[in-house]
Amino acid sequence: MHFVLASASPARLGVLRAAGIEPSVVVSGVDEDAVAASLTDPSPSELVTALALAKAEAVLATVARTHTEAVVVGCDSMLSIGGEMMGKPGEPEIAQKRWAQMAGGSGELLTGHAVLRVENGERTRQATGSHATTVRFGEPSPHELAAYIATGEPLAVAGAFTLDGRGGWFVEGIDGDPSSVIGISLPLTRRLLAEVGVSVVDLWTPTR
Numbered sequence: 018m019h020f021v022l023a024s025a026s027p028a029r030l031g032v033l034r035a036a037g038i039e040p041s042v043v044v045s046g047v048d049e050d051a052v053a054a055s056l057t058d059p060s061p062s063e064l065v066t067a068l069a070l071a072k073a074e075a076v077l078a079t080v081a082r083t084h085t086e087a088v089v090v091g092c093d094s095m096l097s098i099g100g101e102m103m104g105k106p107g108e109p110e111i112a113q114k115r116w117a118q119m120a121g122g123s124g125e126l127l128t129g130h131a132v133l134r135v136e137n138g139e140r141t142r143q144a145t146g147s148h149a150t151t152v153r154f155g156e157p158s159p160h161e162l163a164a165y166i167a168t169g170e171p172l173a174v175a176g177a178f179t180l181d182g183r184g185g186w187f188v189e190g191i192d193g194d195p196s197s198v199i200g201i202s203l204p205l206t207r208r209l210l211a212e213v214g215v216s217v218v219d220l221w222t223p224t225r
């Protein structure tokens with residue numbers, strides 16, 4: 018059975034590969050702002066889950082044409098600070114502003130997940146869910162923060178930080194699932210796969 022990752026995220030691909038999955042990557046190109054605008058006052062978890070589902074659904078037709086048996090997984094991550102949902106900063110000034118809000122405090126990194134099952138080339142079952150991880154942020158000095166932003170790393174990731182990259186120096190701790198912070202929760206994805214009748218170990222790449 019094919020595992021299709023409907024994401025351009027190198028982080029998600031890396032988490033899956035390290036955990037024994039070699040997915041096919043089909044980037045959804047979903048207009049996340051348009052999906053968010055179509056929702057009526059969604060909760061944070063409803064927002065990231067709806068975005069994850071939209072990404073998985075956007076690649077389904079492509080997948081079903083080439084794979085009669087597959088699971089398609091879409092994800093979306095955002096950081097909630099004081100109720101404000103933040104995606105990728107994109108610009109240094111925005112990353113700077115985000116860290117002024119985050120430093121010394123904590124936020125919830127939410128990752129939405131959607132798993133679609135394709136059987137005989139048809140969409141048969143789906144499962145969705147989200148995971149929230151509390152992230153406690155350190156207090157980078159102005160010199161450290163300027164250096165971090167200058168790397169460009171925080172501009173392209175939800176919440177302007179990475180747990181597993183240079184941002185790790187500025188994360189004091191988390192309460193929750195580390196893989197979810199990076200971009201895809203392995204335990205949640207395992208449960209969602211089970212909901213659509215798939216055991217994750219049957220998708221593992223051979224060990225020798």
Ligand SMILES: Nc1nc2c(ncn2[C@H]2C[C@H](O)[C@@H](COP(=O)(O)OP(=O)(O)OP(=O)(O)O)O2)c(=O)[nH]1
Pocket residue numbers: 023024025026027028029044045046072092093094095105173174175176178179180181182198199200
């Ligand atoms: N390596 C790493 N990446 C992170 C971390 N936190 C968030 N990210 C990345 C994962 C995702 O690539 C990105 C969140 O943005 P999205 O959920 O919109 O995904 P992205 O636009 O990257 O790809 P996609 O929309 O799924 O095609 O931030 C972290 O702690 N470590």
